[in-house]
Amino acid sequence: MKEVVREYSNGEVTIVWKPALCIHSENCVKGLPEVFRPKEQPWIDANAAPTNTLVDQVKQCPSGALSFYFDQAGRNEAEPEALECDVMRNGPLIVKGKVKVNLPDGSVVERSSRTAFCRCGASKNKPFCDGSHTEVGFVD
Secondary structure: OOOOOEEEEOOOEEEEEOHHHOOOOOHHHHHOOOOEOOOOOOOEOOOOOOHHHHHHHHOOOOOOOEEEEEOOOOEEOOOOOOOEEEEOOOOOEEEEOOEEEEOOOOOEEEEOOEEEEOOOOOOOOOOEOOOHHHHHOOOO
16 A cells, blocks of 8 residues: 655745654644644645744654655755654653564564554554554553
């Protein structure tokens, strides 16, 4: 199945959205509601905030569903040199950096920015988080 990827640019930076990775933490909507408007089409208005503000907010995406690159330079968001792991309160385990996940069926998934791993056991997309922790009331 082909991965869906959407891009939204303000001419300086392009925000990349991969909906299959989204765990619906709503960090983007809560942080910049004038940019991230889930009830509108297109849902991201990259012209509604300065570039540095957009970049700072995109970096807050815990799942890596949002990323960015600078248009003029064509360079991707810098990856951390070492892996970093954050345990989100009542949510997933977030691994920052390039990871290769070897799945039980023998397939391999590679992620290059941030990856959210399920901690609650309820995800329908294990080992990755799909936001089910909210539905099941996971607390930890």
